[in-house]
Amino acid sequence: MGTKGHGHSHGHAGAGHGHGVSADTDRRLLSGALALIVVFMIGEVIVGLLAGSLALLSDAAHMLTDAASIVLALWAIHLAARPARGRMTYGWKRAEILSAQANGLTLLLLALWLTYEAIQRLIDPPPVEGGLVLVTALVGIVVNIAAAWLISKANRTSLNVEGAFQHILNDMFAFIATAVAGAIVLLTGWNRADGVASLVVVVLMVKAGVGLVRESGRILLEAAPAGLNPAVIGAAMVATPHVSEVHDLHIWEITSGQPAISAHVLVTEEEDCHGVRQELERLLGARFGLLHVTLQLDHDEPHPQPEHCDEPHGPVFRPATVGSS
Numbered sequence: 001m002g003t004k005g006h007g008h009s010h011g012h013a014g015a016g017h018g019h020g021v022s023a024d025t026d027r028r029l030l031s032g033a034l035a036l037i038v039v040f041m042i043g044e045v046i047v048g049l050l051a052g053s054l055a056l057l058s059d060a061a062h063m064l065t066d067a068a069s070i071v072l073a074l075w076a077i078h079l080a081a082r083p084a085r086g087r088m089t090y091g092w093k094r095a096e097i098l099s100a101q102a103n104g105l106t107l108l109l110l111a112l113w114l115t116y117e118a119i120q121r122l123i124d125p126p127p128v129e130g131g132l133v134l135v136t137a138l139v140g141i142v143v144n145i146a147a148a149w150l151i152s153k154a155n156r157t158s159l160n161v162e163g164a165f166q167h168i169l170n171d172m173f174a175f176i177a178t179a180v181a182g183a184i185v186l187l188t189g190w191n192r193a194d195g196v197a198s199l200v201v202v203v204l205m206v207k208a209g210v211g212l213v214r215e216s217g218r219i220l221l222e223a224a225p226a227g228l229n230p231a232v233i234g235a236a237m238v239a240t241p242h243v244s245e246v247h248d249l250h251i252w253e254i255t256s257g258q259p260a261i262s263a264h265v266l267v268t269e270e271e272d273c274h275g276v277r278q279e280l281e282r283l284l285g286a287r288f289g290l291l292h293v294t295l296q297l298d299h300d301e302p303h304p305q306p307e308h309c310d311e312p313h314g315p316v317f318r319p320a321t322v323g324s325s
Contacts, residue, residue: 104212
């Protein structure tokens with residue numbers, strides 16, 4: 001690469017929550033939801049054992065994962081607030097993603113266990129106290145609505161908080177299914193409704209669990225965030241005046257809601273690298289919402305590269321190839 005001139009910039013937006021929600025507010029909201037869930041969960045276990053209801057006990061187990069997901073979320077928020085220092089050059093922001101993935105995996109593992117138990121209940125249904133199941137499930141719906149409302153006020157752009165919210169939301173739907181099962185048992189005596197309700201819970205848990213694992217996995221694998229196409233962004237960058245080539249383009253998320261980009265940009269000879277860099281930063285921020293930007297700029301070298309130079313990683317964007325990118 002030529003060395004007649006170069007620019008190297010690293011710009012980023014301030015860390016934190018955005019959307020008008022602070023980390024302290026998130027902690028208060030999540031703590032309030034946690035208190036509601038723990039108190040009700042203890043009562044539900046007692047009633048579930050008295051009523052002989054797997055649906056209630058499965059809901060209680062689901063609520064245990066709800067509580068665990070909120071504890072993980074609170075722990076991750078605490079870690080993410082730590083400043084970047086030493087070897088942790090991004091701080092502990094990825095702790096939120098590990099928390100979200102743990103939430104997704106616990107949903108999937110719990111779904112496996114509940115599937116086995118529900119099938120056993122369908123084969124050989126035990127007696128179920130439909131009245132206790134119905135009343136407890138109705139109370140559970142109210143508790144989950146209150147907990148979901150609290151968490152919905154937190155910063156749900158965080159995959160960590162969204163994971164806790166999905167746990168609560170799925171539990172609310174599960175209680176609705178359990179209430180229906182309790183009413184059927186009470187009115188008709190068909191005890192297998194309890195097992196059917198448990199399978200409905202399983203379907204909801206699998207859907208939420210797969211979504212959380214997939215989204216957190218994308219971030220851990222440093223894939224480009226949804227809605228940010230590297231080919232489109234590379235083409236837009238190379239269409240900027242005086243840019244002759246863009247390569248080594250990488251787009252990833254530091255944590256949910258914090259995309260970042262780095263690239264090596266070649267600028268036509270005799271042009272001001274710093275001016276081009278500022279124009280590229282304006283483009284990336286205004287059009288693509290990319291505020292954490294690291295660009296290395298060099299003047300284009302018309303002569304062939306020396307043999308010892310490394311080849312660019314990934315696609316190379318040039319003005320003549322924009323139409324085919």
